[in-house]
Amino acid sequence: MNWSTIWSNHGLFTSGLEGTVELAATAVVTGTVVGLLVAAVRTSRVPVLAQLGRLYLEVFRGTPLLVQMLFIYFGAAYQGISNITVYEAALIALTLYEGAYMAEIFRAGIEAVPRGQWEASRVLGLGPVQTFTTVILPQTRTIVLPPLVGQYLSLIKDTSIAVVIGYVELMRQGQAVIDRTSDPVAPYLTVAALYFIICFPLSLAVRRMERKAAPA
């Protein structure tokens, strides 16, 4: 195992980390927004929207993320929808896929809020959107936060899948180092260590939140 070549290629690892962090950070934001919207739609009283929401969840939780990425990237190409870069295709696929899981997490939280809260808000004259954002959502925090951050953790790991469509992130740069050094062990160990460094603190945070949320 040749560690000096790892150090001499550290620029590649750094650029890979940047790619991973960029994709992950953006997807966290967009995925959460999509998840909130879909959860709001599913808990609303409009049956058509609720069914559409259920359909979206079935499709995006029942098919692999890789298939969704390939579908969006190559499908956009062959249907003539121009200018979807690899980054955009990976971002859209991650948003839709993780958004589906986050929607279920949000829904569990929303449904745990007593109905009385909705009714009281209506009595006070608050519109549905205002009720949702100022009254209901803050009360879902303890139930929603641990699995939500757990889902963010999964998201960070799932960015590695974008290597298959050619997005330049940590995994891809690890492969580039292997091309140059032809020893797979040290680069893979380095990539694993880098992912571990990013993910482990988050996973500890999830554990701490779960302990706080479940007093017993």
Place this chain on the structure above:
Amino acid sequence: MLSDWTYALQDWRTYLSAAELTFNLSLAAFALALALGLLGALARGSSHAVLRAPAACYVEVIRNTPVLLQMFVAFFALPSAGVHLSPVQAGVVALGVNVGAYLTEIFRAGIQAVPRGQREAARVLALGPARTFVHVVLPQALRNVYPAVVNQLVQIILGSSLLSAISVPELTGTATVINSQNLLTVEDFGIAAVLYLVMTNLVSLAAALIARLAFKPPLRTRVRPRTLNPLRRLVPARREA
């Protein structure tokens, strides 16, 4: 458009055999994961630190690194240590080891959720620790964690799509190869997506039926909200968490 679909569907035999491979290797990986999960949960809950520490290490390392990386390590890096696995073998090992870490945590939570009174009652009845575990604790723990465990099988089936990167001829890889030849992306990946949906829904359905039959009293997962289609009431709720 329809002609595109009929053209793409000419390869239906290839798709079906790839789906069969996907399903078979998912089951094999699931069996490995169950074994690792049970052993890991026992190790983590044991009183000996020499068992607890490696199990904790295993869980933390696996759960904080991407599964694709684990697949690459199993296939490309292990030969440097003298272990040559075929693509399918490497896939089963990687998926099994990966989900085994998640199942370790799931089983551990399930075992802990069994009330202490059960263990104490078993001791009063003079059941040894092994028999207590097998006949008293484990069945109740399985009840607790059943939906989560079934969900992990679904995750294995979906995770097998990544095995295309280590040249396993499973469903996603097959669709990619066919797509690079006939260039009908929507149709090729659409067929693959439908097959995945069929597989995951069949698994959920079978699991729900087993839950109704095998557990006494029958295990019912969360009741579904009312739907427009009355036939859906016949299908039990599925796939939690």
Place this chain on the structure above:
Amino acid sequence: MNVRRSRQALALCVGILAVSLLAACSSHGTSANTVQSSTLQKVIRGGTLNIASCLSFAPFGEVDSSGKAEGYDVDVATAMATALGVKVHVIDTTSADRIPNLLTGKVDAVVCNFTITSQRATQIAFSNPYVVAGETLLSKKSAGSTSLAQLSGKTVAVTKGSTDGAAVQTVNPQVKIQQYDTSAAAVLAVKQGQADAMVEDSNFLAYQAKLDPTLQVTNTSVVPLEYNGIGVRAGDPTWLQWINTWLLDFNTSGKNKSLYEKWFGIAPAFPVNPSY
């Protein structure tokens, strides 16, 4: 009151969705390319030439330690940009991505060891050849001398989206094929003993065998020679004729030959234009 408002909102959403879907459908399909709207003018006016190259396919394309693209194909692209008087911008692509990159307009041309086949020509257009290759066999020296005919029942690694898989099947249907996303992954599989051999472009494999002394490559091509050209979008004759004109100069001035020798270390094995 609330129900009516949410129904109105729903109707508005559906209306917006329908209009945008119609707009998307009707904008499908390219307009006729006049000289003015040709890629050539767009590149010259914009000052940048977008090229897709395979950067995991040394020495055609690779990434140096600072992340910059380099390689034979990259140098060809740079020469093309210099002739146009613009900057070159190289985008990484895999074999399977080459056609989508062109069809979506992400790149102006693909310089990535792109074999001219009539099947691909149904989607895109090719320039005249600029590099010629056979398809040879790479294996470990410890395996002894071997050819495709001797590999029945053994595994051969190929790259998804390239011409190799079909070629191997034609020569020896008894071979077990492993499809990898990148050629680099296929080479790694052979090095690690996970595949018995690999079939790929002869230039690429000769270079890999030079880099790693444990590997050997056969001399004879598995298939008839493959002519690689520059891929461009179909229906743009102005752009294509400029590239062909530039290629004529590039080949006859000896610049192509010297670039090849710089990256591969040997003179080109086959003449660029076919004789039959």
